[in-house]
Amino acid sequence: MPPRMSDAVTGPAWASPAGKPPLSSRMMRATWRGLPAKRYEVGWEPGLVVPAGDGSPLITDHYFPRAEGDFPTLLVRSPYGRGLPWSPQYGLLFAEQGFHVVLQSCRGTGGSGGVFDLWRNEAADGRATVAWLRRQPWFTGTLGTVGPSYLGYVQWALALDPPPELKAMVVQVGLHDPYALFHAEGALRLENVLAVGLGMTYQHQGMAPFLRATLRLQRRLREATTARPLRGAYAAALGGELPWLDDVMTHPDAEDPYWRGASTAKAAERLRVPTALITGWHDALADQTFEQYERLCRADCDTALLVGPWTHTSALQQGWPEVFAESLAWLRAHLHADTSGLRPTKVRVHTGGEDAWRDLPDWPPALTGTSWYPAPDGHLTRQASTDSAPLASFRYDPADPTPSLGGPLLSRTAGPRDNGTLEARDDVLTFTGPPLTEAVDVLGPVSARLTVSTDTGYADVFTRLCDVDEQGRSVNVCDGLGRIRATGHASSQVTVAMSATAHRFAAGHRIRWQISGGAHPRYARHPGTGDPRVDAITFTPVHITLHTDSTLILPSGPPLT
Structure with a gap:
């Protein structure tokens, strides 16, 4: 272990001209x-x-x-700059624990030269920075990386x-696929884009320019999304045109050459660098x-x-003590050879509903998928239908789109919410099971198989799992969006x-x-036609009918010990 603070009277000679960290960082x-x-x-x-x-x-603070x-x-x-909160959260905190921290502004940001591009320069600029590190007298040849969101992408x-x-x-609430950040099955994730x-x-x-821009976006959000x-x-x-933002909005196809090279998913397929992953159940990048x-495990890479x-933002705020402790323990173990802080299991998850942490040997647990089926009068049952008859219909009107409420977003409106006002709308169907006689744990990926027919052949289907308590309060747990591509009145199946x-x-x-038929402005509203969402001018209401053989699939079982 390196010497503790009390062991050292003076710093190394190369450090003597350096000053204290910024006052704002020390105050935070x-x-x-x-x-x-x-x-x-x-x-x-x-x-x-x-x-x-x-x-x-590339302008850098040490x-x-x-x-x-x-x-x-x-x-x-x-x-995102090198000031608040990055300076105290990463520069100051980790240096206090015995690390050199190199905090650098990506090209075209924070005073660094060149032009920012959403992904095309990060690999080369990262390698150039490591080459620079090799020439520094304090660099020992032992390197780690840490950071959230786009700081995970780099x-x-x-x-x-x-x-x-x-x-x-250590990748915290991190990104590896820009396409999936901006699109879901070709549907534009409009709030993420903004x-x-x-x-x-x-x-x-x-902070001041960012705050002013945030307030302007809040004032003009409805205008920008409708x-x-x-x-x-x-x-x-947003105060002006952004060419790269136009590009990501107008390329909804994952196979478009525009997205070639954007995803860094293949990095995990052969990685041998021990990698800790941190996310929240309502993080927009959790998936x-x-x-x-999954890729790291298949590659037999040491991972946790x-x-x-948490949401994308609360992981670095309310969740920061846990996130920092996890990150520090991993980095100490693999850079300082101090494994005393590592937890005994590969996976730790927080279980909603019981507000408890659970240590698991792997993710997801080996639970059997349990099927639930919609039934007349809004019931949800374990009894499968014997046919695929129409069950319930609603009218989705793009001129009055079904609003989004909570869930996995980048903004502060993310997370669990009371869905009562949403479920009272005529364009939202709900199917509810009987009161449970014993607790049920759902751990793992949730999915739905829907059989749907429409009168136009064009629609979205938004599907959500909720927990309804004894007082009737309905709170969202997880959700997803699918696209319907059918011809005329023919039914289609979508998973x-x-x-x-x-x-x-x-x-x-x-x-x-x-x-329901959407969640706006989380997703850009479907126009009800085959027109691209960003160019649509004419909106056509859609009648959407759910069939009896639709299925909600939950990886569930009795409470785990």
Whole structure:
């Protein structure tokens, strides 16, 4: 182990000109509770210039323990600036625990040169930064990476061809597939588009510009999400046109050459770098985390998974003590050879409904899929239908689209919500099971197989699992969107992945299946025609009929011990 703070009187000679970390970062650090005690005082070298392969300057801050001895290095590359909250959360906190931290602004952001591109430069710029590290006198040759969201994407980009120095990764609420961030089965994830456009454009400029831009987007959100056509309507809400945002909105096909090279999914298929994954049940990128966990396990890569009761943002706020502890333990184990903080199991998940943490040997648990079926009068039953007769219908009107409520989003409106007002609408179907005589645990991926007919042949189907308590309050657990592509009145079958969950339905509660024609503005509304969503001007209401052989599939069983 490196020496503790009390062991060192003076820092190394190279560190003497450096100053203290920014006052704003130290003030934010002082507000956090439940974090490990500081081990070292921290020094700070701001504004270092790291040359990219094409010569573009990548502006970088260096945080370090003020102590003699060798310390491993953490690389944190961000398009959101190097100030709050990244400076205290990553630069200051990890340096206090015995790491050099290199916090760098991605090209075209935070003062770095070049032009920002959503994914095309991250692998090369990451490799150039590692080459620069090799020339630093304090670099020991032991490197780790850590960070959330797009800061996870740059980790996967580096892992496509990992340098030999890379010994550990921690991907927090992370991204590896930009297409899946912006589209679901070809349906535009409109709220994600606007949130990413806001963050990428303004957050690296500082808190004040970002706050002003956030308030402007809130004021003009309805205008930006209900315009006909949708193409370009974001400009007033985001303060101008963003060519890369136009591109992601107007390429809904995953096989379009535009998306070639965007996904870094293959990095996990052959990775040997120990990698910890962290997400929340209501994180907009949770499915990407589960996909990477599966790939890492198939590759026999040392990995761990933590899933909390968090959204994309709350994981780094209310959940930060758990997220930081998990990250620190993993990095200490693989960069400091200190395994004392590692938990004994590969997987830890928070179980909703009972508000408890559960350690598991793997994910998902080996539970049998249990089928539930819609029945007349809004009932949900275990008894399968003997035919595929029409059961219930509703009218979806794009001019008055079914609103979105909670769920896995990038914004603060994400998470579990009371669905009562939503379920009272005429364009929302609900099917509810009887009160449970004993608790039921649902752990794993949830899905639905729907048989649906429409009068136009064009529609979306949004399907959601809810927990209804004894007072009748219906709270969303997980959900998903599917697209209907049928001809005329012919029925079609669609399978909808509804993400995964770990949730206990308590005795006396009821299981509810909610079905509608969309969730706007989480997803851009379906125009009811075959026109592209971003260009549609004419809207056509759609009558959607659900058939009796539709099925909700839950990986469930009696309560696990």
